[in-house]
Every structure is written in C-alpha cells, then in structure tokens.
Amino acid sequence: MSTDSGKPASSENTPIALPTEVAGSGRLDRLVDSARDYARSAASDNTLKAYARDWAHFTRWCRLKGAEPLPPSPEMIGLYLADMAAPSGKAPALRVSTIERRLSGLAWNFAQRGLTLDRKDRHIASVLAGIKRRHARPPVQKAAIMAEDIRAMVACLPFDLRGLRDRAILLIGYAGGLRRSEIVSLDHGKDDTPDSGGWIEILDGGVLLTLNAKTGWREVEIGRGSSEQTCPVHALEQWLHFAKIDFGPIFVGTSRDGKKALERRLNDKHIARLIKRCVLGAGVRFDLPENERLALFSGHSLRAGLASSAEVDERYVQKQLGHASAEMTRRYQRRRDRFRVNLTKAAGL
Incomplete structure (x- = not known):
C-alpha cells in the first residue's frame, strides 16, 4: 500500500489487497481485482476527481510550508483550514462550503492510505x-427556470436532430426534476451498458425512469403534457425515433452535420452549456447583463424550477426529486407562498 505524499490515492495504491500471510493465486487475484473495481465505484468519477484536486492542493501547501502531508497532523490541518479562510498572500479566501469539502477530501485520501483523520x-x-461562525453565509442558490422560461427555451431550439435531442433533454430534465448526471446516464433498457445510471420505460400515460441516483435507486414518473410542443414524453419519443435509438445511452452526441446520432454518451457538462445557451436565446432575465444571466443559471435550475412551479402537494415534489426530507425540498423552492400559514394570526395577534 503506497503512502506517496505527492500522489492521490488511485487504483494502483488502493488498500484493497490480500493479507500478507495469504499466498496469492489466480482465483484470489481475480477477486482482489473485483474488490478494487467495487471500491472505485463507491464514489462517482466527479467526486474522485475533486478528492484528487483536494489532495494535490494540500500536498502543495505542505511543501510550501516545509511540512510533510503524511502522517496526518491535526495541528497542521488546522493551520491549513485557517489559511484557506484567511490567506496571507494574494489567494482569495475560500467559502466555508469549499473548505468543508476539502477537509472531506483529505479524510478520504488519508483513509485510502490506511490512515485516520480525526x-x-x-x-x-x-x-x-x-x-463557520465568522465567515459562513447563506448558500448562493442558482435561479429556478420557471414554466414560462422552459417553454420559451424549447421554442428557440431548431427541429433538426440536435434540436430534437436538446428539447428532450430540457423537458425530461425539467419534468423529472433530474440532476445533470441522471439525465446523461439514462439508457434505453435495463443493463444496456456498464456505465448506465438508469433506464426508461415508455407507457401509455407517460415514461417511467428507474434511476440509480445519488440517494439510491428510485423511480420517477413523467406524465404526458397538455401540448405536444412542451410534452416531455413526446419530445423523448421524437428524439428516439429520428435518432434510431433502441439500445444503449439515450442522450448521445451527433455528427458534425447534425444528421446522425453517435454512440458516445453526452457529458453532463453539455446540460449546463445547453441551459445557459437557451437562457440567452430565449431572453430569460433579459433585464440583467449577459455575464450575470450566465452565472445565475445552471443544471440545478431545472430541479429548482420543477420544485418552484409545480402546484401540487409538497410530498409529491419531494418524491420526484428524491429528497429524504421536506426541508431539503423547500430549499429548492425559489418562489412559494411563504405566509400561507400565518402563525401570528393563529396565535391571536
């Protein structure tokens, strides 16, 4: 097990190995490889990349301070946290959420080396x-894409193959309250690809998504809309038909001429770029400068839009978004009747 201070933990130095007292064999070695594969699947690729960046940042900081990153020193890590919150040089102070994330990344990296960070x-x-007490601020939330916004955004898309795909992405993502990663990880059928994050089943009443999401397996029901122009199920059917997709990833790239669907699954960054492009094209929040509009919207704007626009019992929104608590769902509701229940009057005042 490697403890190289300058390298992030990887499949080569993962602690998954045979005990030293056990003699290796072909069968046991294959089991070790399988165990390592499962260990790598314990976190998403994006999370692992973030943890690698956290480790690289910490080890560089240690080198500049003349310290060693291993073994973990609570005293040095306390100083590291303080330096991120109030840096002495020209580097900007980091947000509390970023500092906490980097601390989690360090704990993960130490654990991969068989070490414990208390x-x-x-x-x-x-x-x-x-x-936290001195620098914590309310979280900066991305703006919600409301119903009138999503209608304007899909209306500005062309009706070529690429436009059909992007229209289906926006409408399915909005109506399903999906994360970017959940949208691009969908397959046509169960077990189509090893990297699948779920699959679809088109029924008379709508489409049923089975998702292996951040919080575990869940089903998402997306009903048919009142108009073909904005119906997510119709948009999905149109894309699948003209792209000739009946197996494998649903949302894939297209050829340069836009006339052929490729086999390569889209990256989730495509969702963020698509949203920003359509926000500008549809004139959403035209009262703001372009750079502010681009910063205001992201992939999370779809989830926040559904939570803020759906005029139904909050429990149904919570289930659709896959939240464990109603409080988390309320964080996504950018526009709601905050004073529907007036406790002041109820108390007799």
Missing part, C-alpha cells in the same frame, strides 16, 4: 467551528 480533534474542530 476531524473531532480540537485543532481541527475548533478552527472549523470558528471559521
């Missing part, structure tokens, strides 16, 4: 608590 140690816990 986050409750006073040198870490007290410094982090002080940073």
Whole structure:
C-alpha cells in the first residue's frame, strides 16, 4: 500500500489487497481485482476527481510550508483550514462550503492510505467551528427556470436532430426534476451498458425512469403534457425515433452535420452549456447583463424550477426529486407562498 505524499490515492495504491500471510493465486487475484473495481465505484468519477484536486492542493501547501502531508497532523490541518479562510498572500479566501469539502477530501485520501483523520480533534474542530461562525453565509442558490422560461427555451431550439435531442433533454430534465448526471446516464433498457445510471420505460400515460441516483435507486414518473410542443414524453419519443435509438445511452452526441446520432454518451457538462445557451436565446432575465444571466443559471435550475412551479402537494415534489426530507425540498423552492400559514394570526395577534 503506497503512502506517496505527492500522489492521490488511485487504483494502483488502493488498500484493497490480500493479507500478507495469504499466498496469492489466480482465483484470489481475480477477486482482489473485483474488490478494487467495487471500491472505485463507491464514489462517482466527479467526486474522485475533486478528492484528487483536494489532495494535490494540500500536498502543495505542505511543501510550501516545509511540512510533510503524511502522517496526518491535526495541528497542521488546522493551520491549513485557517489559511484557506484567511490567506496571507494574494489567494482569495475560500467559502466555508469549499473548505468543508476539502477537509472531506483529505479524510478520504488519508483513509485510502490506511490512515485516520480525526476531524473531532480540537485543532481541527475548533478552527472549523470558528471559521463557520465568522465567515459562513447563506448558500448562493442558482435561479429556478420557471414554466414560462422552459417553454420559451424549447421554442428557440431548431427541429433538426440536435434540436430534437436538446428539447428532450430540457423537458425530461425539467419534468423529472433530474440532476445533470441522471439525465446523461439514462439508457434505453435495463443493463444496456456498464456505465448506465438508469433506464426508461415508455407507457401509455407517460415514461417511467428507474434511476440509480445519488440517494439510491428510485423511480420517477413523467406524465404526458397538455401540448405536444412542451410534452416531455413526446419530445423523448421524437428524439428516439429520428435518432434510431433502441439500445444503449439515450442522450448521445451527433455528427458534425447534425444528421446522425453517435454512440458516445453526452457529458453532463453539455446540460449546463445547453441551459445557459437557451437562457440567452430565449431572453430569460433579459433585464440583467449577459455575464450575470450566465452565472445565475445552471443544471440545478431545472430541479429548482420543477420544485418552484409545480402546484401540487409538497410530498409529491419531494418524491420526484428524491429528497429524504421536506426541508431539503423547500430549499429548492425559489418562489412559494411563504405566509400561507400565518402563525401570528393563529396565535391571536
């Protein structure tokens, strides 16, 4: 098991291995490889990349301070947290959420090397608590794409193959309250590809999505709309028909001339770029400068839009978004009747 201080944990130095007292064999070696594959699947690729960047940042900071990153030193990590919150040089101060994420990344990287980072140690816990108390701010939320916005956005798309695909992406993502990764990970059928994150089943009443999502397996029902122009199920059917997709990834790239669907699954960054492009094309929030409009909307704007626009019982929205609590769902509701229940009057005042 490698403990190289300058390299992030990877499949080559993962702690999944045979005990030293056990003699290797072909069968056992294959089991070790399988176990390593499962260990790599414990976190998403994006999470692993973020943890790798966290480790690279920490080891570079240690080198600049003349310290060693291994073994974990609560005292040094406390100083590292303080330097991120109030840097002495020209580097900008990091947000509390970023600092917490980097601390989680360090804990993960230490664990891959068979080491434990005690986050409750006073040198870490007290410094982090002080940073939160002094610097914490309400989370900056992306703007919700409301119903009138999504209608304008899909209306600005062309009706070529690429436009059919992007229209289906926006409408399915909006009506399903899906994350970017959930949209692009969909396959046509179960077990079509090894990297599938779920599959679809088109029924008379709509489309049923079975998703292996961030919070585990869940089903998402997307009913048919009142108009073909904005019906997510119709848009999906049109894309699948003209792209001739009946197996494998649903949302794939197209040829340069836009006339042929390719086999390559889209990257989730395509969703963010598509949303920003359509926000500009449809004139959403035209009262703001272009750079502010681009910064205001992202992939999460689709989920927030559904939560804010759907005039139904909150429990149904919570189920659609896959949230464990109603409180999390309320964080996505950008526009709601905050004073529908007036406790002041109910208390007799």
